[in-house]
Amino acid sequence: MDRLTFDRLFDNLDVTQDPEELFWLVNRVELLHPKVILEIGVSKGGTFKFWEQLLPKDGLLIGIDFFLDTKQIICWNWRNSDREIHLVIERSQTPNTVEKVFKILGGKKLDFVFIDGEHNNLAVQADFLNFYPFLSEGGMIAFHDVLDASQFFFGMRGLKEVIHRKMGIGLWRNECL
Numbered sequence: 001m002d003r004l005t006f007d008r009l010f011d012n013l014d015v016t017q018d019p020e021e022l023f024w025l026v027n028r029v030e031l032l033h034p035k036v037i038l039e040i041g042v043s044k045g046g047t048f049k050f051w052e053q054l055l056p057k058d059g060l061l062i063g064i065d066f067f068l069d070t071k072q073i074i075c076w077n078w079r080n081s082d083r084e085i086h087l088v089i090e091r092s093q094t095p096n097t098v099e100k101v102f103k104i105l106g107g108k109k110l111d112f113v114f115i116d117g118e119h120n121n122l123a124v125q126a127d128f129l130n131f132y133p134f135l136s137e138g139g140m141i142a143f144h145d146v147l148d149a150s151q152f153f154f155g156m157r158g159l160k161e162v163i164h165r166k167m168g169i170g171l172w173r174n175e176c177l
Contacts, residue, residue, distance in 0.1 A: 015046030146170035
C-alpha cells in the first residue's frame with residue numbers, strides 16, 4: 001500500500017497503533033497476497049479496515065473481540081464490504097471461539113493473524129497456540145504491543161521481525177513448524 005493511500009485511510013479511521021509501525025506491518029502483510037485474515041482484538045475496527053483493503057474480493061476476514069458492540073463501536077460500515085466478514089464476540093482463548101473460527105474457515109487456512117487482544121504473556125501465548133494450527137505455510141502472525149508479551153514472543157523459535165517506535169509490533173513467520 002502506498003503511503004498516500006495508507007495516510008488517507010489512517011486519518012479517517014480510529015486506529016490505536018502507531019502509524020509508522022502499522023505502515024511497516026501493512027506492507028509486509030500485503031506481500032503475502034492474503035486471502036484469509038484473522039484479527040484478535042478488533043476494538044473500533046481501524047486495523048480491521050486495513051486488513052479488509054488487503055484482501056481480494058473473495059477474501060475472508062474474521063474478527064474476534066470480547067468487548068465488541070458492532071452497532072456502535074466499529075468505525076466503518078463493515079456490513080457493506082464486498083469481502084466475507086465475520087465477527088465473533090467472545091474471548092479469543094475459549095474452545096468455543098476456536099470452534100467458531102474453525103467452522104467459519106471451512107477448511108481454508110489463515111494467511112495472517114493479528115494478535116491485539118489481551119496484552120499479557122499468557123493470553124498472547126493462548127491466542128498463538130489456539131490459532132497457529134490454522135495458519136498457512138508461509139503465513140504470518142503479528143503481535144501488537146509486543147513489549148507487553150516480550151517473554152513469550154522473544155522466546156519463540158522461528159523467523160521474527162520487530163519494529164519498535166512505541167509499544168512495537170512483532171512479526172512471526174510460519175516457516176519453521
